[in-house]
Amino acid sequence: MKKILSVLLAIVMCIGIMVPAFAADTKKAELKFHDGEFRIMQLNDTQDVVLKDVLQRDYFLALVEQEKPDLIVFAGDMLTDFFPGATRKSLEKCIANFFPVVNECGVPFVVTFGNHDHDWDDKGKFSLAEQEAFYRQFENCINATDGYNFGTFNLPVKSSDGKKTAFNVYVFDSNNKAPEGVITGYEGVRAEQVEWYKAKSNELKAANGGKVVPSLVFQHVPVKEIYQFLDEVPFTSDLTDAVFNIDENKWYVLNDKVEEGVLGEVPCSESQDSTGGQYDAFVEQGDVIGAFFAHDHVNNFYGYTDDGIALGYNGGTGFSTYGRGGNRSARMYIINEKDPSNFETYLATYNDTMGKNMNFWVMDLVSPVDITVIVKFLVNLIPDFVMSIIAKFM
Numbered sequence: 001m002k003k004i005l006s007v008l009l010a011i012v013m014c015i016g017i018m019v020p021a022f023a024a025d026t027k028k029a030e031l032k033f034h035d036g037e038f039r040i041m042q043l044n045d046t047q048d049v050v051l052k053d054v055l056q057r058d059y060f061l062a063l064v065e066q067e068k069p070d071l072i073v074f075a076g077d078m079l080t081d082f083f084p085g086a087t088r089k090s091l092e093k094c095i096a097n098f099f100p101v102v103n104e105c106g107v108p109f110v111v112t113f114g115n116h117d118h119d120w121d122d123k124g125k126f127s128l129a130e131q132e133a134f135y136r137q138f139e140n141c142i143n144a145t146d147g148y149n150f151g152t153f154n155l156p157v158k159s160s161d162g163k164k165t166a167f168n169v170y171v172f173d174s175n176n177k178a179p180e181g182v183i184t185g186y187e188g189v190r191a192e193q194v195e196w197y198k199a200k201s202n203e204l205k206a207a208n209g210g211k212v213v214p215s216l217v218f219q220h221v222p223v224k225e226i227y228q229f230l231d232e233v234p235f236t237s238d239l240t241d242a243v244f245n246i247d248e249n250k251w252y253v254l255n256d257k258v259e260e261g262v263l264g265e266v267p268c269s270e271s272q273d274s275t276g277g278q279y280d281a282f283v284e285q286g287d288v289i290g291a292f293f294a295h296d297h298v299n300n301f302y303g304y305t306d307d308g309i310a311l312g313y314n315g316g317t318g319f320s321t322y323g324r325g326g327n328r329s330a331r332m333y334i335i336n337e338k339d340p341s342n343f344e345t346y347l348a349t350y351n352d353t354m355g356k357n358m359n360f361w362v363m364d365l366v367s368p369v370d371i372t373v374i375v376k377f378l379v380n381l382i383p384d385f386v387m388s389i390i391a392k393f394m
Helices: 008-011 054-065 088-096 099-104 115-122 128-136 191-209 224-229 278-285 349-353 369-383 384-391
Strands: 038-043 071-075 109-112 152-160 165-172 213-221 231-232 243-245 249-255 256-259 286-291 300-302 312-313 329-336 346-347
Touching: 008 191, 038 054, 038 349, 054 099, 054 329, 054 349, 071 213, 071 346, 088 099, 109 165, 115 256, 152 191, 165 191, 191 278, 224 312, 256 349, 278 286, 286 329, 346 349
Parallel strands: 038 071, 071 109, 165 213, 213 286, 256 300, 286 312
Antiparallel strands: 038 329, 152 165, 231 249, 243 249, 300 312, 329 346
């Protein structure tokens, strides 16, 4: 099962202190370039639990101080997937432990939903409408009210002089699990959301004198085109950098399209049978210069597709679920006003930001990565001549 918390966490998940939420303020900040640049910070997969996460709070505050973002994007899975006996009150308490801290930092932020946020809606415990109402009570939450829905919208970024839209941010709700697939099949963005995007893209283009407005996309579940960065490799004894896809019974490694970063688990993208057409719409419209995802906590690579669009990940940010040890991260995006199509991106890890060298092995012990690790271990126990026979049938 994907993203299951350790049994140890389940034992202690019982006590927390509710932090009072702040009153709503209908005034929304206007996003614009300052000193020639605009800075976006992506966080995701905090998967909060009732216990106050002091590590997450301190890391967040240090990030804001160090990186000075103009916008913070929470790309889904604010709620945990493993919470025996959860009620709306206890789930609300989970995110109430952290978001008042986010609000107090004074930086505009937006939130979209991940599959585990959808899980609680599907179970009737904490609907998406109730989650939306919770986030909207914070004055610095600037989710647009004129988008497709709460989790799917766009945010124009004005030029320094405020005279035009110089850049644009799209945020998409990528929905929940698809019916097929044990691990890797997710619904992704729906066709009607794609149609909304096309209309909005055309609207921005028309207002910009017929020129596309360079845009970045943020959402939880990757598009299936993330597999452009993976090559299938044969089943052999040398699988050092490979990951295993249990649904396809295949091994994959990163290819040379990747600019930087690592592959820690098989990408759990939208279903390969998806007909939403999101990526194809990006190519057709020509405004999306990059799309970045969450969901797969130990993937943090990015690269450029054959169509010249950057696709990639931020690794998981939270400490209440598995991740890359002390390399849990936020991903930064620096957009230059003079050349917004060529953005800079990098990871701001926990260890680098906090000046520490921590591992968090207890929380990382139970994860989808274990499937690959176990298979690699078993492979190493099998003699080479037996491996060569097995490989013929794989």
